[in-house]
Amino acid sequence: MSDFDYDLFVIGGGSGGVRAARVAAGEYGAKVALAEEDRYGGTCVIRGCVPKKLMVFASTYRDAFQDARDYGWDVTDGPFNWQTFSGKMRAELDRLEGVYRRLLDGSGVEKLDARATLKDAHTVKLSTGEEKTAKHILIATGGRPVRPEMDNADLGIVSDDIFHLDELPKSMLIVGGGYIACEFACILHGLGVDVTMYYRGGQILNGFDDEARGLVAEQMRTRGIDMHSGASIIEMENREGGTWVKATTGKEKTFEKVFFATGRKPNSTNMGLENLGIKMGRNGAIEVNEYSQTGVPSVYAIGDVTDRVNLTPVAIREGMAFVKTVFGGEPTPVDHELIASAVFTQPEMGTVGMTEEAARAQEEVEIYATSFKPMQTAFAGRDDRVMMKLVVSKANRTVLGCHIVAPQAGEMIQLAGIAVKMGATKEQFDQTCAVHPTMSEELVTMRNPVRTS
Numbered sequence: 001m002s003d004f005d006y007d008l009f010v011i012g013g014g015s016g017g018v019r020a021a022r023v024a025a026g027e028y029g030a031k032v033a034l035a036e037e038d039r040y041g042g043t044c045v046i047r048g049c050v051p052k053k054l055m056v057f058a059s060t061y062r063d064a065f066q067d068a069r070d071y072g073w074d075v076t077d078g079p080f081n082w083q084t085f086s087g088k089m090r091a092e093l094d095r096l097e098g099v100y101r102r103l104l105d106g107s108g109v110e111k112l113d114a115r116a117t118l119k120d121a122h123t124v125k126l127s128t129g130e131e132k133t134a135k136h137i138l139i140a141t142g143g144r145p146v147r148p149e150m151d152n153a154d155l156g157i158v159s160d161d162i163f164h165l166d167e168l169p170k171s172m173l174i175v176g177g178g179y180i181a182c183e184f185a186c187i188l189h190g191l192g193v194d195v196t197m198y199y200r201g202g203q204i205l206n207g208f209d210d211e212a213r214g215l216v217a218e219q220m221r222t223r224g225i226d227m228h229s230g231a232s233i234i235e236m237e238n239r240e241g242g243t244w245v246k247a248t249t250g251k252e253k254t255f256e257k258v259f260f261a262t263g264r265k266p267n268s269t270n271m272g273l274e275n276l277g278i279k280m281g282r283n284g285a286i287e288v289n290e291y292s293q294t295g296v297p298s299v300y301a302i303g304d305v306t307d308r309v310n311l312t313p314v315a316i317r318e319g320m321a322f323v324k325t326v327f328g329g330e331p332t333p334v335d336h337e338l339i340a341s342a343v344f345t346q347p348e349m350g351t352v353g354m355t356e357e358a359a360r361a362q363e364e365v366e367i368y369a370t371s372f373k374p375m376q377t378a379f380a381g382r383d384d385r386v387m388m389k390l391v392v393s394k395a396n397r398t399v400l401g402c403h404i405v406a407p408q409a410g411e412m413i414q415l416a417g418i419a420v421k422m423g424a425t426k427e428q429f430d431q432t433c434a435v436h437p438t439m440s441e442e443l444v445t446m447r448n449p450v451r452t453s
């Protein structure tokens, strides 16, 4: 008989925490409790990936109406009704939260709707005043969007707020050039908002392949998003018609709304971690080893609160690896290599492995790339361009990176990611017969490198 109330106490009911709790209880028979102070499903389900993707879908109909006419359909488009859409979206999120709650119940996890903080290495304190003990504690509290440190920054909204707008503004300034900034620039533009972007660097999507992000930026600009590089806000205040801003470029303008997409921060403050001696990085990320274990052996942390690779499927894997290690008796390090991901801009970007720039810095490479107007939109008279690119090691012919800019690039990179993860060579890509006519067939038909180093 254990001396503790539980075998495992999970703090945070997002994707990672819920998966770890369910598997520990359901598959390994552990006695598990989970505390969540807000809604079950976390960032991904409630204020991230899921509602964002629904908004992506909604925003693509603008082009679809025009394309349909170009294909001979007699259709007329009207204005987008945000209230109709957002009501349905919120109902869908309620449904999904219900699914998460039921999954926990079905696995025998005790749900505690409260905030939990750490009292000692085996004790958590709940906002209800109760204290619970556990042999293991798993912190899966995720992250939150942050505004830049400047006067009046709270006049700007962040990604959490987008899903709760009463109505869509006529004009919006998006500050930042990362995933969230670019995705919402495309979404809101598609929904009819006049979108301006200020990003402080020379190009959007820092860290992605230069050629790929260059094409995404070019296409976003062509679609009508007003993009300004080397621009940040230095002053902002409420004025008639919205929020007045002054940029580092000297430009002054009033936008109906300003949206800060300037990064996220781990949710690790006021949790009692410092008192236990749990180490955190400068941005508050909990430091863990390859098994997601903190310096306090009974306390583990997974997902965005550890700021390793901040993606839902990664948090889920970290949760599964934790359970296998602690309850399965099988020490399982988390594999963070060659994770495929997508940016849901329009066009989408799918990517796995090394950028051309990173690969070149490491070894001699051959670059196979092609950019073209895809059949579907070219027929409709659009100038959209797509890109398929492979970064290949000259020494052993391994495909080190694959970058796709195209509609449905997220779907494509999931499959290309299998080959890259398996260590496929360029010749193995070439041995694969093309599926015709598709955009992705170019990945297996590129004969000659466009560049070598």
Ligand code: NDP
Pocket: 147, 148, 149, 175, 176, 177, 178, 179, 180, 181, 183, 199, 200, 201, 205, 206, 232, 261, 262, 263, 264, 309, 310, 311, 341, 342, 343, 344
């Ligand atoms: P990112 O780190 O991707 O981007 C932050 C952006 O804000 C960058 O352009 C950064 O500039 C800029 N920035 C940071 N601080 C300031 C400042 N003080 N003033 C002006 N600009 C600033 O963060 P996001 O919030 O977009 O996304 C967070 C994470 O969430 C992502 O890294 C990703 O892991 C995840 N995510 C994944 C998605 C997906 O898989 N499709 C979708 C959405 C989020 P600079 O580049 O110069 O530092």
